Amino acid sequence: MVDNRYTITVGTEQFRFTRDQLESDPGNYFATYFFGEFTEASQGARELVIEKDIQLFRLIQAHLRGYDIFPLPDAAVPPYMTKEVAIKNLRHDAQFYCLGKLEGTIKDLEQTSVKKEVKNGGKSPLARRYKAGECVISSYLQTWTFQEINNDGYQLMLDKLKNIDIAIPSRRPQVPGFSVTFCWVKENYYYALLVSDD
Template sequence: MEEYKVNVGGRIFHFSVDSLTRDSPNLLTEHLLSVSESQDENEIFFDRDPEVFEFIAKHLRGYNIFPLIKENLPVGWNLYNFIQCLTQDACFFKLKGLFTSIRPFYYFIESPTAIDIFSREEKMVFNLQKVDPTKLHIENDDIMHVVQGKHIKAEFFAGNLVWDLISDNNWEFKFINNWDNVMVKRISKEILPQADPNVEYYAGESGGAFFSIDDIEMNGNDVYEHTVERSFPLQQTNRPFSCVRIWLKKLVFSLRIPNDPDKPLIIVPVWGIGLTQIYHKSLKYAKFF
């Protein structure tokens, strides 16, 4: 049986053809199975973390690596950072099947509860239009929900949002569906009695969210970098306030209370899918690419 060696950060992993092609096409098959016979290359080196790749190797050999729990991680890793690195390496090695397994599709079910496949932590995932704001409260600056006396993090999903990326650290969200907008205002008013009922845009926060923008999978922190070039044509018209606008078909998010009580709630995205637009605020101009 043909054997292939993958050197990751100085550690050798041995694979059969069946393992390499289990989640293919991928970067490994591109380098190891696409070379000419005269090259006779059965080994390749990648400067990546071998502890993270160990889980990728298990995935390629057909093992179910989920749910990920802290007790099963290499020593010194916390769960959040490991998931982030595993996601980055799933993209680096072009392992679409692994990336799909990581993405929390279960957030979009109608059930009010969901189990986090990464940590087994139960959390409430609400359809925003079915929220009862009076049953929500704040703990540690996040919206929480009480179930049988236990505080559980509440996350929400909604559709049809406008997401303006004014810069790499200045984001704004707007709900297109009027009832979604009403529900966010009710939540805001319940938690911040002085909240301005006329607020239309809600500040956004970057972080470890997963997005599929224009059918390209990316981490939340990378969205602006990957889409900013789309606003260049407007910037060159010498008109101010051009930015990248994304129409989000779906978004899972949590809500955070800002330090300044005069500001609206902050949307902390978790996962979403959407399409890029360019947008010129001064002209109220939007165009799909």
């Protein structure tokens, strides 16, 4: 029996598709590579090798197979990304590979998310400000230093901290307009994460 599938190799993993699946999001790079104007198409190519994130590509495969991939399950998010970053990177991949339907779905999802936050009186995570601070532990004057961080960095730090057994100090920094969301001790330093009150 002849195998009529096409293979896209991402890193060390092979993803197999039928022609119908590859053409399910019209005009995309993969369909053009195998069936369109590329030289490889005229030579009957059946395999394409790309270097992308394997977990994000699994979502692209599910999309091309006709499945809904949102809301995004935690297990689908690469361990070094927040859910927000994974969705943003998936949108970039959709743009890069001309997956118009997937890109449109992600844009609709992002707009719906912002509308819900506004309707509920909440702020978009992008409108909030975040700070990370540190202070040397000493018996003398304690001076905190802070730096601004973005939402993705803040969420990534929170995700890493929630599963770590660390000491919580009794002294927390006081920063006008900000609330401390997490404070901990490591070696000779106090650390804190803060979010704006607005």
